[in-house]
Amino acid sequence: xxxxxSGGGLVQxxxxxxxxxxxxxxxxxxxVMGWYxxxxxxxxxxxxxxxxxxxxxxxxxxxxxxxxxxxxxxxxTMYLQMNSLKPEDTAVYYCKASxxxxxxxxxxxxxxxxxx
Numbered sequence: 001x002x003x004x005x006s007g008g009g010l011v012q013x014x015x016x017x018x019x020x021x022x023x024x025x026x027x028x029x030x031x032v033m034g035w036y037x038x039x040x041x042x043x044x045x046x047x048x049x050x051x052x053x054x055x056x057x058x059x060x061x062x063x064x065x066x067x068x069x070x071x072x073x074x075x076x077t078m079y080l081q082m083n084s085l086k087p088e089d090t091a092v093y094y095c096k097a098s099x100x101x102x103x104x105x106x107x108x109x110x111x112x113x114x115x116x
Contacts, residue, residue, distance in 0.1 A: 001023060001024070001025045001026055001027060001029070001030065001097050001099065001105040002023070002024045002025050002105070003021055003022070003023055003095045003096075003097055003105055003106065003107035004021070004022045004024075004107055004108070005019060005020065005021050005093065005094070005095045005107040005108065005109060005110040006019070006020050006022075006110060007019040007020050007110060008093060008110030008111045008112045009111075009112070009113070010113045010114075010115065011085055011112075011113070011114055011115070012114070012115050012116075013085060013086055013087055013114055013115065013116050014084060014085065015085055015114075016081070016082060016083045016084075016085065017082045017085065017112060018079055018080065018081050018082070019035065019079065019080040019082070019093055019095075019110060019112075020077055020078070020079055021033070021035075021077065021078040021079075021080075021095030021107060022075075022076065022077050023076045023077070023078070023097060024076065026099075027076045029099040029100055029101065030052045030097045030098070030099055031051065031052055031053075031098055031099060031100050032049055032050070032051050032052060032097075032098045033049065033050055033052055033071060033078045033095065033096065033097050033098070034046065034047070034048060034049035034050065034069075034095075034096045034098075035047040035048050035049075035069060035078075035080045035093055035094070035095060035096075036093070036094045036096055037089075037091035037092065037093045037094065037112075038091055038092050038094070038109075039088075039090060039091040039092075042091075044094065045060065046060055047059070047060055047063055047067065047069075047080070047093070048060065048063065048067060048069040048080065049069070050069045050070070050071055050078065052071065052073065055071070057069050062088075063082075063089075066082065066083050066084045066085075067080060067081065067082050067083070068080070068081040068083075069081075078095065080093070082112070085112075085114045086114060087114050087115065087116045088114075089112060089114050090112060090113050090114050091112060092109040092110065092111050092112075093109065093110050093111075093112050094106055094107055094109045095107035
């Protein structure tokens, strides 16, 4: 499985961005996909996850009500709609895919910078 993120950038606080994660390869083996982020000097943390088949979602408390994760299985693409962005959302955002074989795949990351 190969993952490619896009959509990051520099925005002012209060604005929105939409990240995309395009999956290719053995996508039929994917069970769960998710977004994670890592700010400078901090550990990588979960942002949101979505099951590939049923669409069940899970969010970190810090983004609930502001971020929405979704997927389009026809396009093998996952999205993260980020609204009401805050400076503390600044991080490199990574896409992750987990398979039924307990294997995890990561994208290369996309930088999101929110200015105050």
